[in-house]
């Protein structure tokens with residue numbers, strides 16, 4: 001059974017079709033790339049799965065359960081975490097604090113005992129600190145752990161957002177252009193990290209990315225959107241040679257093609 005199964009997703013914005021009857025699935029521990037020219041509907045699709053938008057038609061099954069119609073906390077509790085194309089971090093606090101905030105959904109039950117300073121809360125805080133430290137190590141953020149996010153390069157901020165999503169111990173991660181604004185070395189690290197999250201934690205990943213080196217090296221399968229429609233789906237090798245995909249990208253600038 002697919003972990004995530006999208007069927008017939010459609011959504012318009014004031015008459016403009018952003019998504020038109022899109023169907024595909026993501027299997028357990030699979031990395032699926034979602035690519036397409038600017039405005040193709042990639043972020044809109046991520047927003048439908050993470051529940052920012054509600055599709056007009058279609059169904060989104062996660063572990064066999066319908067997501068459409070649920071609340072955002074419910075979707076988070078089911079094990080779905082995301083990053084944003086335009087960063088959404090707490091800019092004035094440190095990398096470490098941003099990651100710890102990613103743990104909040106899981107530790108929420110402890111807030112009252114934390115307030116009362118009970119021993120259970122102190123143990124929980126130690127556990128949260130240890131988990132945060134492990135994620136910092138994992139994503140190579142040791143050198144900047146106590147630096148405020150606003151002082152970091154855009155590329156590093158993207159990594160912090162991934163780290164925060166990871167703190168939610170997701171089954172599925174939705175990554176919206178995690179390598180945007182990165183140099184080739186940083187992009188390579190992102191591709192490595194994505195594969196490691198799958199290999200070592202079994203996380204399924206839906207990856208929106210413009211950098212084709214990242215997409216081709218990280219993904220098991222690729223889905224291509226153009227003008228809100230799925231125009232191709234296949235392995236990286238199949239997509240690389242697909243005439244429909246090459247045609248869709250011809251209007252884009254060279255570094256996106």
Ligand SMILES: Nc1ncnc2c1ncn2[C@@H]1O[C@H](COP(=O)(O)OP(=O)(O)O)[C@@H](O)[C@H]1O
Nearest residue numbers: 013016018036037038039040041042043044045
């Ligand atoms: N909240 C919104 N309101 C109006 N139009 C939107 C909104 N979000 C996306 N769109 C439109 O939907 C289309 C797809 O956008 P988007 O999903 O952001 O594309 P991509 O991420 O593939 O570049 C675009 O034409 C965009 O202008």
Ligand SMILES: [Mg+2]
Nearest residue numbers: 042043044085
């Ligand atoms: Mg986008």
